[in-house]
Amino acid sequence: MTLIENNDHKAKSILNTLYPRTGNAWRIGITGPPGAGKSTLVEKLAMECVKHNLSVGIVCIDPTSPFSGGAILGDRVRMSSLFLDPKVFIRSMATRGSLGGIAKATKQMCDLLDAFKKDIIIIETIGVGQVELDVAGIAFTTIVVLVPEAGDSIQTMKAGLMEIADIFVVNKSDRDGADKMVMEIQSILEMKDFDRIPVVLKTIGTEGKGVTDLYKSILEHKDYLKVTNKIKQRMQSTIQTEITEIVQEHIDKQVWRNPKIKLALNRFIDNIINGRQTPYHAADKIYAIWKKLGRKI
Amino acid sequence: MTLIENNDHKAKSILNTLYPRTGNAWRIGITGPPGAGKSTLVEKLAMECVKHNLSVGIVCIDPTSPFSGGAILGDRVRMSSLFLDPKVFIRSMATRGSLGGIAKATKQMCDLLDAFKKDIIIIETIGVGQVELDVAGIAFTTIVVLVPEAGDSIQTMKAGLMEIADIFVVNKSDRDGADKMVMEIQSILEMKDFDRIPVVLKTIGTEGKGVTDLYKSILEHKDYLKVTNKIKQRMQSTIQTEITEIVQEHIDKQVWRNPKIKLALNRFIDNIINGRQTPYHAADKIYAIWKKLGRKI
Numbered sequence: 001m002t003l004i005e006n007n008d009h010k011a012k013s014i015l016n017t018l019y020p021r022t023g024n025a026w027r028i029g030i031t032g033p034p035g036a037g038k039s040t041l042v043e044k045l046a047m048e049c050v051k052h053n054l055s056v057g058i059v060c061i062d063p064t065s066p067f068s069g070g071a072i073l074g075d076r077v078r079m080s081s082l083f084l085d086p087k088v089f090i091r092s093m094a095t096r097g098s099l100g101g102i103a104k105a106t107k108q109m110c111d112l113l114d115a116f117k118k119d120i121i122i123i124e125t126i127g128v129g130q131v132e133l134d135v136a137g138i139a140f141t142t143i144v145v146l147v148p149e150a151g152d153s154i155q156t157m158k159a160g161l162m163e164i165a166d167i168f169v170v171n172k173s174d175r176d177g178a179d180k181m182v183m184e185i186q187s188i189l190e191m192k193d194f195d196r197i198p199v200v201l202k203t204i205g206t207e208g209k210g211v212t213d214l215y216k217s218i219l220e221h222k223d224y225l226k227v228t229n230k231i232k233q234r235m236q237s238t239i240q241t242e243i244t245e246i247v248q249e250h251i252d253k254q255v256w257r258n259p260k261i262k263l264a265l266n267r268f269i270d271n272i273i274n275g276r277q278t279p280y281h282a283a284d285k286i287y288a289i290w291k292k293l294g295r296k297i
Numbered sequence: 298m299t300l301i302e303n304n305d306h307k308a309k310s311i312l313n314t315l316y317p318r319t320g321n322a323w324r325i326g327i328t329g330p331p332g333a334g335k336s337t338l339v340e341k342l343a344m345e346c347v348k349h350n351l352s353v354g355i356v357c358i359d360p361t362s363p364f365s366g367g368a369i370l371g372d373r374v375r376m377s378s379l380f381l382d383p384k385v386f387i388r389s390m391a392t393r394g395s396l397g398g399i400a401k402a403t404k405q406m407c408d409l410l411d412a413f414k415k416d417i418i419i420i421e422t423i424g425v426g427q428v429e430l431d432v433a434g435i436a437f438t439t440i441v442v443l444v445p446e447a448g449d450s451i452q453t454m455k456a457g458l459m460e461i462a463d464i465f466v467v468n469k470s471d472r473d474g475a476d477k478m479v480m481e482i483q484s485i486l487e488m489k490d491f492d493r494i495p496v497v498l499k500t501i502g503t504e505g506k507g508v509t510d511l512y513k514s515i516l517e518h519k520d521y522l523k524v525t526n527k528i529k530q531r532m533q534s535t536i537q538t539e540i541t542e543i544v545q546e547h548i549d550k551q552v553w554r555n556p557k558i559k560l561a562l563n564r565f566i567d568n569i570i571n572g573r574q575t576p577y578h579a580a581d582k583i584y585a586i587w588k589k590l591g592r593k594i
Contacts, residue, residue: 012577019575232570239566239576246580247587248549255544269536273529278316279536280309283543290544 001091004108012246015108018115025057025114026222029123029139031161036145037171040205042124047208048215049120050087057113057121059106060092061135089118103134104245107238110138136164138238140231141221143167143214146185148177162188165198166221169214173202196224255290264289298388301405309543312405315412322354322411323519326420326436328458333442334468337502339421344505345512346417347384354410354418356403357389358432386410400431401542404535407435433461435535437528438518440464440511443482445474459485462495463518466511470499493521552587561586 003011030038030045039060046056093102093109106123113121125135136142144165170181185200199217203210225231255261268282300308327335327342336357343353390399390406407418422432433439441462467478482497496514500507522528552558565579 016575016577019577020572023572235570236566239569240562242576243562243565243580243583244553246576247552247583248545250580250584251548251552251587252545255548256541265537265540268540269533272536273532275317275320278313279539279543280313280316283540283547286540286544287547290548 001109001112004105004112005093007105011108015111019111021117022111022114025110025118025121026141026218027110027114027121027123027139028218029125029136029142030145031125031136031142031164032145032169033147036147037205038124038145041145041169041171041203041211041214042122044205044208044211045214046088046120046122048211050085052215054119055087055117056089057110057116057118058088058090059109059113059121059123060090061102061106061123061125089113103138104242104249106135107138107242133161133164137241140225140234141166141218143169143218145169145171146181147172148175148181162192166196167214167217168198168200169203169210170200171203171205173210174204178202195228195230255286258290258293260293261286261289298406298409301402301409302390304402308405312408316408318414319408319411322407322415322418323438323515324407324411324418324420324436325515326422326433326439327442328422328433328439328461329442329466330444333444334502335421335442338442338466338468338500338508338511339419341502341505341508342511343385343417343419345508347382349512351416352384352414353386354407354413354415355385355387356406356410356418356420357387358399358403358420358422386415400435401539401546403432404435404539430458430461434538437522437531438463438515440466440515442466442468443478444469445472445478459489463493464511464514465495465497466500466507467497468500468502470507471501475499492525492527552583555587555590557590558583558586 002008003014028045030042032038042058042060046058049056091109093105110121110123123135123139142164144161144167146168148170168185170178170185172178182200182202189197189200199220201210201213201217203214205211225234256265264286265282268277268285271277272279272282299305300311325342327339329335339355339357343355346353388406390402403420407420410418420432420436439461441458441464443465445467465482467475467482469475479497479499486494486497496517498507498510498514500511502508522531553562561583562579565574565582568574569576569579
């Protein structure tokens with residue numbers, strides 16, 4: 001897992017060997033704004049899975065500064081009740097600021113947990129942003145967790161988040177406005193076109209209330225995807241993204257690590273600052289150099 | 298601008314022609330969580346610039362669903378007081394879900410406004426996420442706007458946002474906790490290593506309070522970057538990112554639009570789903586096909 005996170009080339013050969021063992025785990029994405037109680041809900045959902053004799057792998061994606069590189073929350077301080085359970089494995093992953101990289105690394109973490117025969121994999125994203133949307137592309141069932149007070153911001157959030165959810169959860173539903181929030185989500189959903197209208201559930205994560213219903217909804221969604229064979233579409237698009245990213249990363253490395261191109265790039269940047277060249281011209285030149293290098297790279 | 302937003306190839310040649318006219322505008326990035334009052338502050342800051350006889354270009358980056366494609370807020374409903382001012386130009390830009398693309402398009406919008414002799418360019422990002430951080434890389438002065446109530450979430454936000462700010466603004470500072478918030482930011486800043494410790498200011502955007510100080514702080518920061526020649530570093534890194542993105546986009550197109558590769562990709566995806574191949578193997582094969590095509594592409 002550390003090899004994957006560090007994008008070490010050894011990870012590739014390990015994953016390549018293990019890949020044929022994958023394909024059994026159900027991959028669940030849990031996302032939503034900070035403070036929605038996602039961690040607690042993940043903890044309770046994992047316990048529910050264990051109760052049904054399923055093994056669980058949890059991947060937490062921490063928001064990391066692209067500048068300082070440190071994860072805010074470590075897995076040590078989170079989900080304390082699960083740490084001693086042999087059926088649950090938890091791994092936090094720092095995001096390192098590279099977005100394409102996160103989606104790929106998360107997919108690879110899931111593949112690894114899948115190969116080690118976890119029945120359920122829960123991917124939790126901390127914080128809001130593109131990461132959430134990317135990660136949803138890896139999950140088979142995506143759960144968006146909101147709180148009653150999020151009403152004000154639902155207009156802002158619905159872009160993206162509304163479309164990726166297979167299940168909505170209004171957590172901390174003992175607070176004021178929970179039913180209003182459920183209705184608001186439902187009314188937004190009604191305006192849209194779905195093959196299957198997402199379920200909206202209420203939970204109280206800290207008390208475990210509604211978690212059994214959430215578990216059932218996940219199984220229902222799993223059945224739906226399998227019966228309609230929509231699972232194949234989701235897998236196709238995930239795999240396509242993954243292959244594309246691996247190839248592009250490889251090509252990018254070949255291009256930007258080439259000493260001739262490095263040299264040219266630095267010269268061009270100076271030229272541009274001094275007004276003697278434009279970025280577009282520089283890009284054309286670099287492409288030409290690289291093309292000339294051709295098969296030799 | 299529409300050509301840029303649509304990534305039309307004609308934009309490239311126009312920008313290439315106009316590029317030599319750029320280099321005069323000071324580029325200011327304004328970012329922060331939704332509800333911090335950024336739009337109002339941008340409006341008042343633009344008015345302050347006009348008062349000093351400077352022309353202003355404003356680029357608003359709207360969060361757009363990568364699925365539905367519609368911007369939430371149009372420029373029509375925003376910053377109404379500025380619309381009739383001939384010295385202010387406002388353009389909203391939908392983000393279309395492509396992240397690298399946003400940074401490049403924003404940079405190009407700024408180049409265009411710069412070529413048309415705007416003195417000040419204000420880039421406002423709506424919503425939180427990677428976009429904010431990317432956009433900060435384009436600005437010369439980055440302002441992070443927070444509100445007194447954000448205290449709870451400052452621990453979450455500081456990842457990334459703390460490092461990109463040249464100036465912090467605690468807006469809506471007539472509310473409770475404004476001074477506490479200022480102190481909290483300052484105490485976090487003290488723990489870090491800076492060449493120049495970011496300024497922390499209080500404003501009340503709706504009343505225009507503190508906006509003159511903000512304007513002065515921007516000028517001070519501009520002087521600082523020029524005197525220390527740090528502006529050159531910022532420009533180098535922006536230009537490098539831009540060239541890299543143009544080249545990579547061009548290569549990616551060449552690769553993925555190639556009919557042989559398209560065909561192979563689809564076949565490989567099927568193989569992978571049926572357990573006969575791995576994504577890593579598929580990526581290697583595609584790279585090999587593409588390398589074989591070599592100079593012919």
